[in-house]
Amino acid sequence: MRTILLASTILLSAGSAVAQESPSNILTPERVFSSPSLNGPVAKGVSLSPDGQLVAFLRSREDNVDVQDLWAAPTGEGEPYKLIDARALVPDAGELSEAEKARRERMRISARGVVDYSWDQQGRYILAPLEGDIFLASRADGKVRRLTETAADEIDAKVSPKGNYVSWVRDQNLVIYDLATGQETPITDDGAGLIAWATAEFIAQEEMDRDTGYWWSPDERYIALTRVDESPVDIVPRFEITGTGATMVEQRYPRAGRPNALVELYVRDQQTGARVKVDLGSNTDIYLARVDWADDGKTLYVQRQSRDQKTLDLLSVDPATGASRVILSQKAQAWVDLNNDFHVLADGRFIWSNEDSGWRHLYLYDRNGRQLRAITRGDYPVKHLDGVNEQTGEVYFTASMRDGKELPIEQQMFRASLNRTVDPVAVTPAGGWWNVSVNGPATAYVGNYSDPKTPPQSALYRIDGTRVRWIEENRLDADHAFAPYVSRLRTPEFGTIQSHGETLVWRMTTPPDFDPSKKYPVVMQVYGGPGTGAGVQKSWQPLTNQLLTEAGYIVFRVDNRGEGDRSQAFETSLYRRLGLPAVEDQALAAKWLKTLPYVDPDHIAVMGWSFGGFLSLLTLTDKDADLAAALAGAAPTEWSLYDTHYTERYMSTPQDNPDGYAATDVLPRLDDLTGRLLILHGMADDNVIFGNATRVIDALQAKSTPFEMMLYPGQRHGVRGEPRQLQQWRTYLDFLDRTIGKRAEPAAD
Structure with missing residues (x-):
């Protein structure tokens, strides 16, 4: 379950005070969801x-924030220039195939135009897929x-490492150009079909952050590639409802406790044309997690994860024969x-990370998997390895910490x-939120x-x-687009x-002209799920937060x-009871908020x-939280309806943990609703299937419980496009205005 940003999945109302004609320095949803972007x-x-x-x-593009072009800038003198103009090359974008729509949904790509690109290892070419075709600069x-x-x-x-070939997948087969x-x-x-x-x-x-199924060796001799057989996966029929009709889709959806696709790995020798199967072991009910090549192309490294996700093996593979051996296991x-x-x-x-100390840290291993030393240590997690300069022996990584202690x-x-093993030194300044991309030899970074x-x-x-040049x-x-609203x-x-x-860390934003002697309604924004980055960050906030504060809400x-x-302890506290510790913490925060005088x-x-x-x-059905309203979008409501890798990681299987699945089902809690409810869902959602919403809708109707609903024909797990997002925000603010805002009933004395 990859994160859907709240900024793209919330709503407003033409009838709200904010949406009416207002002073030019008051941010409106109409301006937020129009071009050019206020983010600059x-x-x-x-x-x-x-x-x-x-x-x-x-x-x-300035004329359409949903379409992207590819730009370039010299690292020395010179101005940035447009390398690939998406609309000049493909004026009429047309419809993507269903396979590409699904792939982009998995990758959370909502833009059109140039959405991805890649270099060859020499930097001679940039490859850019564009609206279903391939362009090379x-x-x-x-x-x-x-x-x-x-x-x-x-x-x-992809461009092959030496730049001699381009490869792609067409109609479920791999093609080399x-x-x-x-x-x-x-x-x-x-x-x-299913292959x-x-x-x-x-x-x-x-769920696994693996978006590809093939890997070139550095010398271009070999290609490792997967073969996926979906025939064991259950068919989950669903309607894909659009504004013009409905289509029955027999989706292969691997629900918790049910069979996964069969995934095999092969290596093709480009010199001989021979293809060998990689030995992934006798148990086929595993996950192919990662595939990497050694620099000399003579060893293929494969990460194999057990179905219960309690074991992660590192395999060393001979690409010529497919023979493998386990050189390291994490448990x-x-x-x-x-x-x-x-x-x-x-x-x-090689370098690899693990959580054996209770925190994720980097370790150095010899080629046979024997641990040589810790590279990092301390009461903080390494978020990811960014680069290694083998000439200087320096290792670069991202973390949220200060003085060896976590600072989330x-x-x-x-x-x-x-x-x-030494105490790390900060490369980037403190005080905000950095994301970096380090070049191959680790001599520079963006x-x-x-x-x-x-x-x-x-x-x-x-x-x-040392900064070399600005990119943006x-x-x-x-002169900034946001300048009128910055005050x-x-x-x-x-x-x-x-x-x-x-x-627990929190963030609170109060309305403009905040007066601590007055009392304000509060909107608690939640994601709360595991496997994602922090939500509370010292970073630039979604502009939709300012829409809420302008409407008079504390966010x-x-x-x-x-x-x-x-x-590790912070994350695994939810094991086998996914959501229950989260709602306990949200209820605790709600009770604390109620003690604040404003x-x-x-x-x-x-x-x-x-x-x-x-x-x-869950929080609207928690009596300790005792909230007035909830706005619930695209919610999984019973975990046996969700997919294997995500759900079983935290809950095991329904067969092994029936009590845990029952305790986290939303339906038995509906009698305990403490306030008004707005349900939202995309009617073509292929991730959190629409049935998650209809079972709650049906149960509430059977109980004669009033609620509100907003459905999105043709939309999948996220609502896309400025017009629909504008409608979302109008709907959200209208609901908030009527339940906790200006038009809500005043609080009882």
Whole structure:
């Protein structure tokens, strides 16, 4: 269950005070959901060319924030320029295939135009899929070459490491395109129906952060590729309801406790054409988690996760024969989290992270899997390995910490040593939220920074933190799109609450012209689910938060147990009872809010989407929270209806944990609703199936319980496009206005 940002899944009303004609410095939903973006020119997907001379990035068009072009900027002198103009190359975008729609939904890609790109290892080419076809930009002459123009979509396109080939998946088969000859060669030909080659299956895409199903070796001799057989997976019939009708979709959906797809791994020798099967063991009911090549292309590393997710094995594979051996295993009593920290060094040693200390840290291993030393240590988790400079022996990683202790609300990049265990040194400044992308040799990085007063900025830096050039300075000055509204932008307050021996962090934003002698209604924003990053951050906040404060609401968020990158104990507290510790913490926060002199205790609502929708429902049925209203979007309402990898990680199977599944079912709690409810759901949702909503709708109607509902024909797990998002926000603010806001009944004396 990947996070759906609250900013894209909340709502307003044409009848609310905010939506009426208002002073020019008051932010309105109409302005938030129109172009150009009020966030300013934000660079997305920023990367440095392998030769270090060019920075590429995606930028939304000024005339349509939902369409992206590919831009580039020299790392030295010179202005950024548009490398690929999406609308110039494909003026009429047309419809994507159902397979590509589903893939983008899994990857949470809502934009059109250029949504992804990749370099070859020499930096000669940039490959960009565009509206189902493949385009190649040449660094030498700046020309853009169209490689495909077919009725079928080409997906998951890549430039081979040395830049001799381009590869993609078409109609469930892998195709190789020779750039020198222009010749296409199908690598597989029997992909069809329930068989797909070189494609990440539903579970890998949605829950395992693996979006590809094939991997080139660095020398281009081999390609490792998956074969996915979906025939064991249950068919879950669902209606895909649009504005013009309905289609019955017989979706292969692997629900908790039920069979998964069969995933095999093969290696094809590009010199001989031979294909060998990789030995993944006799048990086929496993997860293929990660695949990596050694630098010399002579060893393939495979991460194999057990079905119960308590064991993660690292296999060393001979690509010529497919023979494998387990060189390292990670084990846990609850579950072993997947990560992208595995990094092979040139001499065969490798870096990998684990949580054996109770916190995720980096360790150095020899080529046979023997641990040599800890690279990091302390009471904080390493979030991810960013890069390794093998010449200097420096290791770079991202963490939320200060002085060796966790600091969840900030994020920085740090430097450690490959050769000895030392206290890390911060590379990026403290005080806000950094995301970085380090180049291959770890001599430079692209840094993306924001804080509550600074919209997202991107720049190129030397590895010591010296800024080389801005990519998007995005200065919040008088010319910035957000300038008219900045005077009413409130700086959030941060604090902590103690719960069950754990420290919960919170963020509170008060309305403009806040008067602590008055009482205000509160909107509690929730996600609350595990396996995601922190929600409470010292970063630039969604502009929709300001819509809420302009409407007179205090906006509050607390990261409950299980949410965010924290200690192993903090996360595993929810094991076999997913959602219950979260609602305990949200109820605790609600009770604390009611003690504040400026909070109206009878006018508190909770709102969330996906897991946040589930948690909103739980919190509205919790008597300790005693809330006035909830806005629940795309909520999973009974965990046996959700997918295997996510659900079984936290709940085991319904057969093994029937009491846990029963305790977290929303239906038995509906008699305990403490306030008004708004249910929202996409009517083509293929992730949290619409049946999750209809079972609650049916139960409430059977109980004669009034509630409100907003359904979105044709929309999947997220509501896309400015017009519909505007409608969402209008609906949300209208509901809040009537239940806890200006039009709500005054609190009893």
